[in-house]
Amino acid sequence: MRADRLVLGAFLALLLLVPAILSPYYVTLLNYIGLYAMVALGLVLLTGVGGLTSFGQAAFVGLGAYTTAALTTATDLPGWLAWAGTSPWLTLVVGLLLTAVVAMLIGSLTLKLSGHFLPLGTIAWGISLYFLFGTMESLGGHTGISGIPAIGLLGWTLDEGGEIYYLIWAFLLVAMLTTHNLLDSREGRAIRALKGGRIMAEAMGVDTSRSRMVIFVIAALLACASGWLYAHMQRFVNPTPFGVHIGIEYLFMAVVGGAGYVWGAIVGAGVITVLKQWLQNWLPSLLGATGNFETIVFGLLMVLVLHRAREGLWPILKKLVPVRAVRKTIDADAEPLPRRTLPKAGELILEAKDVTRKFGGLVANNNMSLEVRAGEILALIGPNGAGKSTMFNQISGVDTPTSGEVLFLGKPVAGHDSREIARMGMSRTFQHVKLLPTMSVLENVAIGAHLRSDKGVLSSAWRLDRAEEARILKEAARQIERVGLAEHMYEEAGSLALGQQRILEIARALCADPCLLLLDEPAAGLRFKEKEALGELLKKLRAEGMATLIVEHDMDFVMSLVDRVVVMEFGQKIAEGLPDEVQQNPAVLEAYLGGVE
């Protein structure tokens, strides 16, 4: 038996026994912790993993609670909606749909913008909905709605704390399992790339705006389900628990517990809920006044956590439980991922025609032309400031030329975003390494295969993606072995030396099965032996028909490897030809060594 399963089993058994052992007071407390943890779980996904945040989660809880409250207590529903009021389970569906629509609306307004627009947008949304609940007569105004029926389940009526307890914790555990599964999948890797790796992820074909939307909607749905449970537990709703300040409290739970960890949600909800109970009893008598003084402690506690333990409590607790992380296994029998048919050797892959790029008065690229054919390695070299990186950006579609055009497989690159270009078969590495330092080498490389697979969020969440996942991991492992990083496969990518990180980027690019590889200074920081190995790899790829464009400073490396060289200076091409010819070219010698007087 694995140690982690043993610990989990003990926890579940304990949960099962709680209503039999503890007094109703503690059962109620645990009910609240479960409800809050569900909302906090959404924020773990959104804030800790995705690097976004929302202060409007309480409003989504309110949306779930008020939807079911209004529908199940209404006596005069219009005919087309009458079906919905008959059972709480139907109102759950209605609430979830409504929440999804609202979340998508808010998301489509804010998610394309910088990350801080979402929290600001959700504050506004939270306040607006709170005032709406409070003023709409049909929703009972500030007095709220009472007489909400209890939930019926298979003939049982869950009208006592000890009964709905099981439903709440079942919901929470299912939500945790789903989130855990989702994060450990193709979509999960895309989501985990959102925090600090968006440009890289886009270059690997991940639609990061969509991934942001996905986690925002999931977080909203979790909050809505929590609200539904809340309404049927309390049998009464009013606007108070759904204001912006409660939304802030949810965020505190996630951060205090450990925003990057699924279990952090329970820890955070537990700590804050118990602390709040205790402070509410204790502070007013200490301060000699009545009011919600616990916010003072919470606020300062929060700052302390962010100063001293930004990862929250869970990583600290985790050290106390002797459970080791389980390594991913590579299934050697998994079917290989489909490959694209590579163009025939000698076929024209990339063609830049008279590319000019001006930044105001500065001409960074002037009438640059070059071409790369299948089965060939072309080097783009030149002194610092020659305009190589600008040219690289024009080719990879990051920037658009002022005039001239770049054709990839006969189609213009300009006007397409990085994702489409990746889909067409161009794959790149970055001059300043872009990888996800806390993810393993294997998972970093697996991001490269994003476009070669298509299982979505739902299949990931419910583990219907395992066959495809095995194929992705096998492909990633194959590319890692190919570039010679096999012994580091399970290490954190951030722990590798810079040279190895560059090699990792090549493995990731290869994992996308490209027909054109763009390498930005791949040999920088490599030792002699590593350079030799990299040279061998690139030669092998060339033999397979890969077209490679390489921007490099290391002349020995370039001259012994490539087929042709293009030399740039002051934004222009000053020479082009075989390595030996170029080395003799007077213009090149002058550019690199200075003129001969």
Added chain:
Amino acid sequence: MDMAIALILSQDGITNGAIYALLALALVLVFAVTRVIFIQQGEFVAYGALTLAMMQSGVLPATVWMLVVMGALVTVLDGGLALKAGQGRRAASVAGWNLGYPLALAAAVGGLAVNELPLAVQVLLTLAIVVPMGPMMYRLMYQPIASAPVLVLLIVSVALHIAMVGLGLLFFGAEGQRTPAFSEFSLELGPLMVSAQTLWVLMVSVLLIVALYQFFERTLYGKALRATAINRVGAQLMGISPTLAGKLTFFLAAFIGALSGVLIAPITTIYYDTGFLIGLKGFVAAIIGGLASYPLAAMGAIAVGLLESFASFWASAYKEVIVFTLIIPVLLWRSLCSHHVEEEE
């Protein structure tokens, strides 16, 4: 609605809009220089207004003690560092400004019969108490994590906001306060009665905006802040201390906040938690300016003020909802204009 009502509503809207404009300017400034989203701006408004109100009712404002505590903490931290580095004179100066000054102020406010002092002195004392909390707050709460991601800084701001609201309740109680107007006269413009306080608000706002403009265009410190806003690392390499820039920015923001509070206290009743909504309306205006453009933010603020006052006439229950929904078209427009994917800091 007739012309007279429209004029009165416009007057209200522009008055409030002027305050929102000041707050929006402070928010844009703080965000540009320090990347902090200054949610607790509103609390400085409330602290300013309520500190003045407490003085006028003859009670020693509890904010003085908050200043003393914050100053003591700064003294321990910065003075300790200075002593460790063997800079005795520096340590003495830190202690003088952060401990000596608040204590002297507490003694002055406690010793004088502040409710009998002229209004101008009361206002000055209020600013003297509330404004230094800004740079102290930067020192204690933000400086240790100045390079953290925007998201972390935002969460710290929110945490400080709720802590300050809680403290506000403790200091000032749940009762709302209103201070007497600065002067009693009013001006008759056709059908419109313009109160003196409205003129005060408009005059001070315009003066402050002009002063800030001069500060940023003409003075070395203003230029240093602008440089930091444009490129933090570059400014640091030119010898501009990010810590100084942060403290100076927070000083300006706290000043604008507290002064706004003093200005509107005679117009609206201020409760310990009123600041949040006022600050957020400044935010809506700042968002209209994309958290970057000062003129757009100021115009946005006037629009927010006008929308609010007309909304309170037509649908007063939905006033807040309407104001906060104003950011939707703004966000939509910005969203449609943005194409490229950017990496978050």
